Amino acid sequence: MLVEERLAKIQEIVEKKKNVTIEELVDQLNVSKDTVRRDLIKLEKKGVLKRTYGGAISGKKEALIMGYEERSKIYSTPKKKIAKAAEPLILEFSSVIFDSSTTVEAVIPLLASKSLTAITNSLTHAVELAKHGNKDIKVVGGKLHQIQLFLYGSDTVLELSQYRVDYTLLGVFAITGSGLYIHTEEEGLVKRAMVNCAKKVIAVADSTKMDTTGFFKVCALEDIDVLITDVEPSPDFQRDLQEHGVDLIIAG
Template sequence: MLIEERLERIKAVLEEHKSATIEKLVEELNVSKDTVRRDLIKLEKQNVVKRTHGGAVLNNREAMIFNYDQRSEKFHLIKEKIAQKAAELVNDNSSVIFDSSTTVEAVIPQLQDKNIYAITNSLTHAKLLAGNEKSEITLLPGKLHKEQLFLYGSETIQKIAQYNADYALLGIFAISSNGLFIHTEEEGLVKRQIALQAAKVIGVADHTKIDTTGFFKVCELSDIDYLITDIEPEEEFAQALEKNGVELILAGH
């Protein structure tokens, strides 16, 4: 396979999967790891990809938008590992605000042995929380987003503002050194208020959300206390986290 063909194939794989490990690319191209690394360096110089530890993601892109079912299925095993780490941070007998993220949803089964007072704007999360006999649940009021099944609007935000919770579990759509972002203002305003109402804000995001952006800014990096992800980020972003007082936690470590 000629180098031009390999580069196009790598771009095609990344377009389809949004990220890929070196092992995945070796399998797809049937070449050596060294060849894949050299090709990724070339694509990075062309500003097409950003190399990560063990692979690459598409560069300078907005985070991808998925419907609820797609978000729920995406990176299932990674979400479980991230969820386990998030649950470890939540103490027994505490209050927790759960946003409508599917990664946050994955945390709920990990909290079955803990007494929690749960507040959420997600119908699916409320139903899942109801399976925990030790939890007490408040479903926030507001307008219903019929596809994503979350509640939003001024009534939702006003109610959130009345709480002083121990923790907030915040699913991250996109994050960079410039802060946290999302694709819609309606959900972003709810997330912003959630981040304001907790003593500790736990941000959860798989590696594809890092160094991406979105239409609406939710908050600054300094507004979260923890970022739990699955792959160690680039040094520049890791330094930004440290500068803003955010503790980085790697799932599976």
């Protein structure tokens, strides 16, 4: 096996298992421990993995997966700042898709005085929107996720494809220079449909979502129009946003 082939194989093993020992790599690659150690050093320099005592772990940052109750309670201050920055972008009498993100949910109370046509796949968001009588609310159909309390599936995607709205407020699970990601294909397809049917996509993400990834790609970076976050991203990521025509707003 050539060196580059071996390095690619080690990368594949580590990304799949997340945590691997030198002995496991020796057995799978049929090489010596010294060879494996040298290969791990090379891959660590590339940022592919991190060496540990007796092995290695994936260097790829995965966004944290949490249930609805956890998501709604954590990082409340950044969410409020982001919501305050998002509110002025939504004009009265417009049509808006609200995805199931808790950061998106934080925007809803700030829109209380605005007459809007609201579309959502989130039961909790629908309840929050219903507190204000000046909203025409549509909840799209589908299969209910009993933990996250959103609707998803082929029926949801199909129904969303029938709309053409002014804005989509899109919560971000993970974002890098190559696009937006989520941990499940089912939710990712719903978010993608929401992106595709909006004239303007406003993505909201606290700083913990930056430079993290997930299992399924929702869309490319150029598919969003605005990114609102609470902390200034790295210079490299800001260049990526600029190159792809994404307006960056840092919530104060």
